[in-house]
Every structure is written in structure tokens, then in C-alpha cells.
Amino acid sequence: PHSSDGQLKVWKLSGGFLHQLLVLSQLGGPWKRFDINITSSEEYQIVFEGIKGTSGVVALDDIEYVIGSDCSKKGPESASNQQNDAGGIAAAVIVVLLLIGLLVFLLVFYLRTKPRAQTETDSTVGFSNKAYESDHTHSSQVRAQDVE
Known part of the structure; x- marks a missing residue:
């Protein structure tokens, strides 16, 4: 869900002062990736401030802090x-x-x-009559006289 009044802010807290690094509004939709370069000669803290709007959520995931890395190069x-x-x-x-x-x-x-x-079709090719076997048939001679 989209929220028109939700906000995410990233601050650097150093020496008692807040310095704003990133402000996002109109949050929602797919996950977005942001890289922030932080250079400081003194000790600092990173502060995340999320303001939930009337609908939707504000969520952070996979936060990575790498010392000596320049985010603008990759x-x-x-x-x-x-x-x-x-x-x-x-x-x-x-x-x-x-x-x-x-x-x-x-x-x-x-x-x-x-x-x-x-091979099965080659052996069955041709004609066969299982009922007629030539060695078991007997020819009967019918006499012409008997028929009359």
C-alpha cells in the first residue's frame, strides 16, 4: 500500500548535532535500495527515523555498514x-x-x-488358414449315380 504522508529520514548524529543525509517521502511499492556515503573525521551515530503514514508500513532491511567503501563507484x-x-x-x-x-x-x-x-510383423506377413490343413482333408468322391 502506498502512503502519501509516510516518511523515512536518515541522520548523522555527531558532536550533539544532527545532519540530515536522506529524506524519502511517498513510500510504497517495491523495495528500493539506497546507498549513502558518510565521511567524518569524528565519531558519529547513524539515526533512522521512520514516520508511518495513514496507511502502509515503513520497513528497513539488509542494512550494511562498510568502512572505507565509496558507494558512488558501484x-x-x-x-x-x-x-x-x-x-x-x-x-x-x-x-x-x-x-x-x-x-x-x-x-x-x-x-x-x-x-x-x-520382427513380429515379419513373421505374420502372409495368409494362413488354421481351419484348413491339407494333410487332414479327405476328398470324397461323389458318384453321379447317387446324386440322381
Whole structure:
């Protein structure tokens, strides 16, 4: 849910003074990533201030604090896209390998059953009459006289 009056602020507290680093309003929708460079020669604290609007929520996740890193040198979208692409590529490779395995199995199955079907049909080709066997038939001679 979108909230038009929600807000998230990030502050640096140093020497008793607050210095505003980031202000976000109109929160909502998909998760967003933000990188903040903090340079200071003295000790400081990072303060997160979330103001919930009339609807929706304000949430923080995966907060990472790295000393000596410059956030402006790496794009926030490029790191997450590379991970997403790696998962998609791995899934595509697995699907292709499964399809190839299925095709090989079907080909082997077809080739093993095909010769059996041909040998069965070769032995039954032709004409047969099981009721008529030439060695068991007796010809009866009918006389012309008896018929009259």
C-alpha cells in the first residue's frame, strides 16, 4: 500500500548535532535500495527515523555498514541484477539439460522397441488358414449315380 504522508529520514548524529543525509517521502511499492556515503573525521551515530503514514508500513532491511567503501563507484542496480541474472541463467541451463536428457531417453526407448515390432510383423506377413490343413482333408468322391 502506498502512503502519501509516510516518511523515512536518515541522520548523522555527531558532536550533539544532527545532519540530515536522506529524506524519502511517498513510500510504497517495491523495495528500493539506497546507498549513502558518510565521511567524518569524528565519531558519529547513524539515526533512522521512520514516520508511518495513514496507511502502509515503513520497513528497513539488509542494512550494511562498510568502512572505507565509496558507494558512488558501484551502481546499486548492477549488483542486484547480476545476482538475478545468475539465477535465471542457472535455471535455464537446468531446464535445457533436463530436456536433452528426456529426448535421449525417448530416442533410446524408441530404438529399442522399434526392431521388436518389425520382427513380429515379419513373421505374420502372409495368409494362413488354421481351419484348413491339407494333410487332414479327405476328398470324397461323389458318384453321379447317387446324386440322381
